Amino acid sequence: MPGILMPIGGAEDRRAGKSILKKFVDICGGSDARLLVVPLASSMPQETGSLYQHIFLSLGANRVTILDITTRSQANDPAVRRYLENTTGIFFSGGDQLRLLSLIGSTTLGDMIRTHYEQGVHIAGTSAGASAMSEQMIAFGRSGMTPSQRMVQTASGLGLSKSFIIDQHFSQRKRLGRLLTAVALHPRLVGLGIDEDTSLMIHPDGCGEVIGTGCVTVVDGRQLEYSDIYAAKRYEPFTLTGVDVRRLEAGSRVTLPAYGPMP
Amino acid sequence: MPGILMPIGGAEDRRAGKSILKKFVDICGGSDARLLVVPLASSMPQETGSLYQHIFLSLGANRVTILDITTRSQANDPAVRRYLENTTGIFFSGGDQLRLLSLIGSTTLGDMIRTHYEQGVHIAGTSAGASAMSEQMIAFGRSGMTPSQRMVQTASGLGLSKSFIIDQHFSQRKRLGRLLTAVALHPRLVGLGIDEDTSLMIHPDGCGEVIGTGCVTVVDGRQLEYSDIYAAKRYEPFTLTGVDVRRLEAGSRVTLPAYGPMP
Numbered sequence: 041m042p043g044i045l046m047p048i049g050g051a052e053d054r055r056a057g058k059s060i061l062k063k064f065v066d067i068c069g070g071s072d073a074r075l076l077v078v079p080l081a082s083s084m085p086q087e088t089g090s091l092y093q094h095i096f097l098s099l100g101a102n103r104v105t106i107l108d109i110t111t112r113s114q115a116n117d118p119a120v121r122r123y124l125e126n127t128t129g130i131f132f133s134g135g136d137q138l139r140l141l142s143l144i145g146s147t148t149l150g151d152m153i154r155t156h157y158e159q160g161v162h163i164a165g166t167s168a169g170a171s172a173m174s175e176q177m178i179a180f181g182r183s184g185m186t187p188s189q190r191m192v193q194t195a196s197g198l199g200l201s202k203s204f205i206i207d208q209h210f211s212q213r214k215r216l217g218r219l220l221t222a223v224a225l226h227p228r229l230v231g232l233g234i235d236e237d238t239s240l241m242i243h244p245d246g247c248g249e250v251i252g253t254g255c256v257t258v259v260d261g262r263q264l265e266y267s268d269i270y271a272a273k274r275y276e277p278f279t280l281t282g283v284d285v286r287r288l289e290a291g292s293r294v295t296l297p298a299y300g301p302m303p
Numbered sequence: 304m305p306g307i308l309m310p311i312g313g314a315e316d317r318r319a320g321k322s323i324l325k326k327f328v329d330i331c332g333g334s335d336a337r338l339l340v341v342p343l344a345s346s347m348p349q350e351t352g353s354l355y356q357h358i359f360l361s362l363g364a365n366r367v368t369i370l371d372i373t374t375r376s377q378a379n380d381p382a383v384r385r386y387l388e389n390t391t392g393i394f395f396s397g398g399d400q401l402r403l404l405s406l407i408g409s410t411t412l413g414d415m416i417r418t419h420y421e422q423g424v425h426i427a428g429t430s431a432g433a434s435a436m437s438e439q440m441i442a443f444g445r446s447g448m449t450p451s452q453r454m455v456q457t458a459s460g461l462g463l464s465k466s467f468i469i470d471q472h473f474s475q476r477k478r479l480g481r482l483l484t485a486v487a488l489h490p491r492l493v494g495l496g497i498d499e500d501t502s503l504m505i506h507p508d509g510c511g512e513v514i515g516t517g518c519v520t521v522v523d524g525r526q527l528e529y530s531d532i533y534a535a536k537r538y539e540p541f542t543l544t545g546v547d548v549r550r551l552e553a554g555s556r557v558t559l560p561a562y563g564p565m566p
Contacts, residue, residue, distance in 0.1 A: 112529060193453070265375055
């Protein structure tokens with residue numbers, strides 16, 4: 041049975057109550073939590089790794105290790121397995137999701153992380169670390185509320201879910217347009233737009249619960265009726281109908297696709 | 304056992320020997336071939352459908368039906384099944400692959416086409432119809448030999464292969480840069496760049512054979528060593544090492560990933 045996925049929309053409280061990060065420590069075992077911090081999306085991985093190591097230890101985790109590799113060849117070395125031994129949770133920092141995937145995408149380490157998740161290890165990621173989780177990943181794009189053909193670029197993510205495509209800093213950076221565009225490019229997917237200091241706790245049975253101070257926007261493209269994304273070139277707007285959009289506050293529960301292969 | 308995939312690079316001979324289209328009729332049963340033409344990538348689907356219907360009948364096929372739908376609701380109607388009854392081969396025309404996928408991507412019809420392929424129906428597609436075959440599809444992009452972050456946009460294709468990403472009009476439109484970029488965005492994939500009037504016959508065991516008057520360029524990203532696609536923004540060039548590039552003439556054989564789920 042897979043673990044819980046916790047995409048966080050970035051800018052989570054790291055100073056006061058740290059409620060989202062504390063929730064992650066709790067589900068990973070509290071004082072028994074053994075965490076791996078993956079700071080490889082960051083341009084300053086050592087500083088970023090130390091920051092989260094400090095926070096998770098202060099929140100009572102038993103052990104917090106920082107993944108320290110700099111090449112794909114290290115990510116493909118079976119010795120990288122030692123980082124995952126007895127780990128109960130993996131945390132992905134912010135930064136640039138394409139930097140992270142350029143380093144570990146489709147490597148031995150990437151495969152091991154997916155296998156550990158499938159066997160019950162919980163995974164949280166903030167900002168770039170949230171985007172990186174899904175199979176289809178938003179690599180980068182433009183802000184704005186109106187979808188247009190060119191406003192989002194997708195790439196291969198970590199593959200922890202085949203059902204979702206995840207965006208972050210969602211309301212703060214006005215990313216509805218690019219999430220709608222991503223769903224038009226990949227109509228079987230459910231888009232998840234996570235606000236800052238907010239997380240969606242996704243259980244493997246598809247039960248989702250919003251925590252934090254913002255909202256989660258669900259952009260469900262599975263019943264897409266019509267899209268003419270092919271006709272409106274570059275940054276012209278296009279028409280999209282049949283996409284179900286919901287906006288969920290903290291405390292809301294939502295039924296999402298369960299973990300598993302998509303048809 | 305799946306059928307044979309025949310991506311064609313566009314501008315195939317339709318007047319003289321028609322050798323590539325004839326090869327498709329032959330593998331589909333020759334005078335027993337029962338073909339379905341899918342002209343939905345075209346902006347003039349009726350004209351395009353009739354053109355290929357005429358050609359395939361002149362090449363001796365027993366029956367050639369044209370898929371005639373205009374909405375996703377028709378593509379989701381189980382009655383669409385009648386188009387696939389007793390079909391031995393499906394042919395996808397050129398046009399715009401995103402138009403085709405906006406209409407049938409992740410629909411009942413799209414699922415049925417994949418199931419029929421998996422059960423032995425052969426599939427050919429030219430130009431947009433070649434790009435549409437794979438799970439990760441090149442939707443559109445820029446020409447040029449040098450890869451850059453923004454030069455290619457990928458979307459979900461028909462899902463007939465999880466191993467390839469296919470480009471067409473390859474040498475004629477100088478598309479090496481965008482295929483390299485696509486592989487950097489999806490490092491587990493093997494890129495196939497098909498020249499005009501050329502096809503790669505891909506058997507389900509991974510055996511590939513080039514036919515026609517041009518070349519096939521194989522851009523294998525599975526052993527990617529290094530990519531800094533994240534660092535070079537927009538249309539700046541980026542660095543990519545460890546990608547194996549081969550250029551194969553007609554008559555060449557190549558071992559490709561066999562059909563099946565990717566790790």
